Amino acid sequence: MDSEKVVNMVPKMKMSKSFITFGLVIVLLVILALDAFVIVNAGQRGIVLQLGAVRPIVLTEGLHFKIPFVQSVVPMEVRVQKSQSEQTAASKDLQIVTTTVAVNFHLDPIQVNKLYQNVGLSYGERIVDPAIGEAVKAITAQYTAEELISKRSEVSAKIKETLASKLATYYMVLDEINITEFKFSQEFNNAIEQKQIAEQQALKANLDLQRIEIEAKQKVEQAKAEAESLRLQKQEVTPELVQLREIEAKIKAIEKWDGKLPNVTGGAVPFIDVNSGQ
Structure with a gap:
């Protein structure tokens, strides 16, 4: 079983x-x-x-x-990526400048395998950030602190050119770079402020000097005009004009007289020749 x-x-x-x-x-x-x-x-x-x-x-x-x-x-x-950092460097006139830089870049889609083989996935820390710092320092050293401000677009273009060349070595393409801010030492900021104040004061003094010169010229021209007027009036004086002015003065005196003789004694009574007006 x-x-x-x-x-x-x-x-x-x-x-x-x-x-x-x-x-x-x-x-x-x-x-x-x-x-x-x-x-x-x-x-x-x-x-x-x-x-x-x-x-x-x-x-x-x-x-x-x-x-x-x-x-x-x-x-x-392989989409556009962004890396923003602050880079401290020395300008041509040895001023310490802290630059805030925003960088847009992307990996070369055709050669990403080479980037992975040579660098790996941490390409941002190994390649991009150091390249940004090196490019900013190299270009900053070519300009004075004031030129970094006045020639900002030119500085940005040179940094972009330098950084693009560095990234291309590692099969990355730079799309755009923007300098968002320049920071200087407090001493330099104070010096810039004092310079602006001095320039404003010099401009005001220059404007005041120009105003004084214009006013002086106006006074000279006015005096010349008055002198010329007196000269012309003097040339126009004739015996007939003098006699006319005397007659006009006598007429004004008669018009003002109220018909009363002066109360003061001991003096001669003024005689008015009425017929002389005829």
Whole structure:
């Protein structure tokens, strides 16, 4: 009886093992199928590693096939990235300048595999930030502190040119650079303020001097005009004009007289020749 049970159990055990084996095969196939495909998202590129070695191909956006368990894909961002930092440097006149710089850059989509192979994923700390600092210091040293302010666009253009060359060595492209702020020492700021005050005072003094000169010229011209007027009047005086002025004066005196003689005695009574007006 026991032997019969054992005989009956053998086929069942074989079936169970076959079912388990079939299940394992299915699971393995599913895993292989899932690991055989990779999706590269928008704005990224895929770096293909085959047993740890970087392959000379770059996967673009979309679905791609890879060898399961042999190849792996590392995604890398190729969109525009931003790096902002403060860089302290010395100007041409040895003033300490702290420059706030904002840099926009992106990785070269075609050669990101070389960047990954030579630098890795920490390219910002290893390459971008040091390159920004070196470019800012190199260009800042070519200008005085005042020129850094007055020639800001020119300084920015030179920093951009220098930084673009450095980043291109590591397969990165510089898009834009913006100098958001220049900071100087308090002593330099005070010196600039005093210089502006002196320039304003000098300008005011110059304007006052010009005003005084203009007023003096106006007075001279006015005196010349008055002298010329008197000269012309003097030329026009004739005996007939003198006699006319005397007659006009006598007429005004008669018009003002009220017909009464003065009450003061001891003096001569004024005589008015009425017929002389006829």
